[in-house]
Amino acid sequence: MDLRSDTVTRPTAAMRAAMAAAEVGDDGYGEDPTVNALEARAAQILGKPAAVFTPSGVMANQMAMRVLTRPGDVVIAGANQHVVDFEMGASARNAQVQFATLPDDDGRLDPAAVLARLDAEADHRAAVGAIAVENTHMVSGGTPWALGDLRALAAAVDRPIHLDGARLFNAVVATGTSAADYAATATTVMVCLSKGLAAPVGSILAGPTDLMERARLERKRLGGAMRQAGILAAAGLVALTDMVERLADDHRRARVLAEAVAAAFPRAGYDPATCRTNMVVFAHDDARALVAELAADGVLAGTLAPRVVRLVTHLDVDDDDLDHVVDVLARRRRA
Ligand SMILES: Cc1ncc(COP(=O)(O)O)c(C=O)c1O
Secondary structure (H helix, E strand, C coil), rough: EEEECCCCCCHHHHHHHHHHCCCCHHHHHHCCCHHHHHHHHHHHHHHHCEEEECHHHHHHHHHHHHCCCCCCCEEEECCCCCHHHHHCCHHHHHHEEEEEECCCCCCCCCHHHHHHHHHHHHHHCCCCEEEEECCCECCCCEEEHHHHHHHHHHHHHCCCEEEEEECCHHHHHHHHHHHHHHCCCCEEEEEEEECCCCCCEEEEEEEEEEHHHHHHHHHHCCCCCCCCCHHHHHHHHHHHHCCCCCCCHHHHHHHHHHHHHHHHHHHHCCCHHCCCCCCEEEEEECHHHHHHHHHHHCCCCCCEEECEEEEEECCCHHHHHHHHHHHHHHHHCCC
């Protein structure tokens, strides 16, 4: 049972069939019909004029950093966001930006704190090129933003916002907000096809046409331009069409796990009500030892920090698997 991440899924039979049958061409010339179809469909779903298919979410985030900022700029972001702390310093290396980090323990940025940093430009502080937000916010436990909060942030600031929506569709399913309504609060939006949606490879960066033309050049500079990528885009189209609604199953199962975790580790102070999508993120004094013990019981979990454990539900976790994990956790409670 692999609960380390929602990236461990295997492509579905429908994806493999679509990949085998995909019409392809050289995407370097813009001639891959399946890539073109995926980009058009993604742009439509996200309500943006244009979209670019990328090999990974990190690359799409990096392309956004490069088109929204200039070297030396500051990007305001939550301290625990992926683009800040999980991309191996890529934004410093690729876009030559530094982050002004704000508390994001509940997954959100406080508009007042963002405005305070923008105001500080008048006090000899580096210019802010962009603001980055994450929805769902991974480290806080897959927390979805409320649309009203994102709108309030967008209305308060006069800089472009990049929305890291690696798991935007989890937020869509959890809140009932459309992907386009979320994306409308940002200049650029990234979504991953290879996480809960189970495609083997790929993410999308969407935004205004001129920025996406520049983003395509940045993708090339980063070595991410592909050729007959329709083979991959075909799975991405199945992901967008067939795999979004079923995320509700992952959320339901995560909530069951959340209750089991809260019961097994009462000292962790974990509140299962904070589990709103497909992740259970909780404190444990010795997270790595716990992960090793769970592995011995056939349950793979992950750590986000020395004292933080993460369990993630996904397509390849069914109700029988869930029963097993709940049983393993219940045994720990009794031990
Ligand atoms: C919030 C968030 N953003 C971006 C990424 C990067 O995606 P990828 O692994 O496709 O590069 C991840 C990956 O886990 C993520 O969780």
